[in-house]
Amino acid sequence: MPGFELFGDLERAQVNDVLESGVLMRYGFDGARNGHWKAVELEKAISERMDAKYAQMVSSGTSALTVALASANIGAGDEVIMPTFTFVASFESIIALGAVPILVDIDDTLTLDPVKVEKAITPNTKVIMPVHMCGSMARLKELKAICDKHGLLLLEDACQAIGGSYDGKPLGSYGDLGCFSFDYVKTITCGEGGALITNNEKFAKNADHFSDHGHDHLGKDRGADAHPFMGYNYRISELNAAVGLAQIKRLDDFLSIQEKNYSTLRSAIENIPGVQMRTVPEQGVENYSFLSFFMPDEQTAREVHKKLGENGVDGCFYWFDNNWHYIKKWDHLKDLTSLGKLPEEVRKGLPDYNNMDTSQSDHWLGRTISVLIKLGWSEQEVHDRAKKMSDIISSVTVEVAD
Ligand SMILES: *Cc1c(COP(=O)(O)O)cnc(C)c1O
Numbered sequence: 001m002p003g004f005e006l007f008g009d010l011e012r013a014q015v016n017d018v019l020e021s022g023v024l025m026r027y028g029f030d031g032a033r034n035g036h037w038k039a040v041e042l043e044k045a046i047s048e049r050m051d052a053k054y055a056q057m058v059s060s061g062t063s064a065l066t067v068a069l070a071s072a073n074i075g076a077g078d079e080v081i082m083p084t085f086t087f088v089a090s091f092e093s094i095i096a097l098g099a100v101p102i103l104v105d106i107d108d109t110l111t112l113d114p115v116k117v118e119k120a121i122t123p124n125t126k127v128i129m130p131v132h133m134c135g136s137m138a139r140l141k142e143l144k145a146i147c148d149k150h151g152l153l154l155l156e157d158a159c160q161a162i163g164g165s166y167d168g169k170p171l172g173s174y175g176d177l178g179c180f181s182f183d184y185v186k187t188i189t190c191g192e193g194g195a196l197i198t199n200n201e202k203f204a205k206n207a208d209h210f211s212d213h214g215h216d217h218l219g220k221d222r223g224a225d226a227h228p229f230m231g232y233n234y235r236i237s238e239l240n241a242a243v244g245l246a247q248i249k250r251l252d253d254f255l256s257i258q259e260k261n262y263s264t265l266r267s268a269i270e271n272i273p274g275v276q277m278r279t280v281p282e283q284g285v286e287n288y289s290f291l292s293f294f295m296p297d298e299q300t301a302r303e304v305h306k307k308l309g310e311n312g313v314d315g316c317f318y319w320f321d322n323n324w325h326y327i328k329k330w331d332h333l334k335d336l337t338s339l340g341k342l343p344e345e346v347r348k349g350l351p352d353y354n355n356m357d358t359s360q361s362d363h364w365l366g367r368t369i370s371v372l373i374k375l376g377w378s379e380q381e382v383h384d385r386a387k388k389m390s391d392i393i394s395s396v397t398v399e400v401a402d
Pocket residue numbers: 059060061062063086087089090131133157159160181182183193194
């Protein structure tokens with residue numbers, strides 16, 4: 001998945017444009033910048049590639065989620081439905097706005113279960129936020145139907161699935177809002193950076209203002225801008241945007257390398273008895289950044305994961321034990337440990353995260369192993385890896401059968 005693996009001359013050339021002009025900020029300084037508007041160009045490239053009317057660059061994927069929610073006027077008391085398996089950023093961005101994270105079980109897609117989502121809806125629900133974990137997507141058609149029925153917004157966290165698609169649409173563009181991360185380990189990187197996309201003009205305008213202290217960007221210089229509402233600084237720098245501009249042009253090349261490596265590994269293991277591949281919804285195309293599969297039970301999954309590691313198959317994740325991607329070990333979030341006091345109104349509205357029934361999520365994630373697909377593997381390395389994975393998984397499943 002990591003774009004940093006193939007970082008090189010194209011990225012350097014883009015960054016040098018910025019360094020030579022000396023204008024590291026995305027707004028203003030028109031005369032000094034030698035015509036370089038890297039963040040603006042990257043927004044154009046993203047909106048074109050992702051088939052969305054508007055794109056807003058920000059400083060991270062976490063910022064993108066926060067700005068996306070804020071742009072849709074989400075605030076205190078509003079409930080946002082998110083999955084139990086995600087990155088902590090989902091929870092953080094919701095609570096940062098004083099809104100209420102409602103955690104809902106995953107299913108065999110490894111993201112939101114639409115049946116559980118519908119049961120979790122209350123009069124305060126405003127947004128359904130599926131997270132397209134590990135390169136594949138939620139059942140978007142079902143989630144969209146629920147949103148339409150209840151008058152809710154669909155916000156796709158496509159931070160780990162950029163370049164995938166659903167029903168012919170790029171992931172992130174199916175819902176009302178979509179978010180991407182370009183942090184250092186994502187499919188394409190800016191070093192740090194993120195983006196949100198939307199076809200909604202009002203959300204786009206709000207995002208543009210909110211991510212830059214409420215500036216409306218209509219003045220002839222920054223001092224002449226009006227401030228229709230309060231904002232914050234979620235800006236991306238020109239240096240980071242320059243890296244992203246080089247990388248987005250390489251996205252389709254990266255995806256085809258990932259697909260090739262993924263396919264080799266997948267065909268080596270998918271027919272081993274006891275192995276069940278993660279479900280990709282019909283009409284969905286993964287971005288192939290991970291290969292995820294289920295073992296028959298938790299014990300076998302733990303055993304396979306351990307043996308893969310011991311035998312040098314790196315980049316294998318057993319998310320069930322991970323303390324920033326799965327609710328089971330999110331102690332600081334479940335206990336609401338914060339530096340300052342959370343407002344009483346916010347605290348009172350939150351569910352008791354320590355006493356939730358997550359047995360359905362445990363059932364799937366306890367058996368899941370994900371293998372990170374790298375861009376830099378040689379053909380030989382992919383084949384060696386496929387062989388090792390197949391041998392290890394077969395030996396463990398045979399042991400269990402005995
Ligand atoms: C990486 C990631 C984010 C946050 O992105 P940052 O750029 O690291 O802030 C949000 N959601 C998911 C699913 C991610 O993987």
